[in-house]
Amino acid sequence: MLKIRNIHVAYGDLRALVDVSLEVGEGELVALVGANGAGKSTTLKTVSGILRPSAGAIEFAGEDITRLQPHRIAALGIAHVPEGRRLFPEMTVLENLEMGALRPEARKKRKQSLEWVFSLFPVLRERERQPAGTLSGGQQQMLAIGRGLMSLPRLLMLDEPSLGLAPVLVKHVFEIVREINRQGITVLLVEQNVMQVLRFCHRGYVLENGRIVLGGRGTELLNDAHVKESYLGI
């Protein structure tokens, strides 16, 4: 469904991604793991069109999206739940969710999607009229994911949904991510929580200093000597 082929991305003179290639198949839950500054968020921003690769190509559902404007990419059904949630703080929970459903296909089904999101995150229904900025960290993350789901995405990209959450909440968020994937949505999950994520993803990629150093089934990666040493401390 998503094919990233040999992309290079730089911030000025600083090379952020070097020859990165990865693939996400329809219905898969793929994890992209790595340390801080490895280039995980850069990869997602490039897919979303916020950053432009200097070389390489990105293909989504058979269409070349490398040079498309960000809003056109979103309209194709790629939802990006950014790092740090990036909610609209002065808008209510409901308004934030409705902002998620701008593309025409999603707009028509706003009511149903809202019910679906509320069934996944009941707490959001209780806070419907509250400004998003007044929610707790966990609730904000749920709202951010819910807002992404409102666009009825074909591909959901999550950038560190566990960041800054208590361990109990992290577990809950990951369960929701698996549930979303079970309902048929393709997920590309970026995480630093390597151990937990590799356990439940279908496949994973390891990003180091802007390069993909490993790729394979989640369980295979967990048993890899390099992963064990660098990320799991075993």
Place this chain on the structure above:
Amino acid sequence: MALLGQTVICGLLLGGMYALIAIGMTLIMGVMKIINLAHGSLVMVGMYVTYVCYRAWGLDPYLGMLVAMPVLFLLGCVIQHFLINRLLEVESVLPENQVLLTVGISLVLTEVIRFIFKSDYRSIATPYTGEALLVGGMSISIAMAVGFVIAMVFTYLLHLFLTRTDLGRAIRATAQDREAAQYMGVDARRVTVITFGLGSALAAAGGSLLLPLFYLWPDIGHLFTAKAFIITILGGMGSTTGALLGGLTLGVAESLGATYIGMGYKDVVGLVIFLLVLLFLPHGLRSLVRR
């Protein structure tokens, strides 16, 4: 007592019209994160459009306003699309330099209008110019009262637009987090163009409402830029409600200054308040509510 009442009411009425102009500036500031120093010049151009409608076809300024608003909407869109957004494509230009560009735009607009209309002071005389309502010993200018009511209606309509429509919400979303809005599928560039157009149309509306009350000449724009800027700071940059409160505050302050200190000092009062707000309430009137 009647004098005080009249002074305060006049201030509120005038302030409501100032607020409409400032809300346009606030909207632009919210989305583009720049202070539009051409805003007053857009008010001035809007006033000239209404003035021409009056001279050429005898159109009442309240109807001329309906011509000036779409004209200024287009002018605003053109400025944003062909000048300000172009600047963003050049990486070596700092985003802050957009402000310098708006100064240039303001000079060009002022001088083009001077070229066409000369520097003469102009005014219009409608049947209701000089007419006043007498309420309990206070005389309230009809043009001020009507202008205020229309300004409030526009403010309310804008509020509905920003909260009830997808486009209005996209404008607010872009102001709060541009990148996140793009992830939602908002065409941020289009939003900036529409926002500048909308802000310019509001400037034209405010200017047209003030036309029966003010002399018109090309340099009047700078006066309105200063007023809108003061109100925007008073209101705590980027807040529409804040701009409304700021506008009313400035109107009353000017009115009190004109009555009790002297006509020539009315702008001084506004500027002193501006300094005090910067010193003690750097986030504007909003910080009083938040605390």
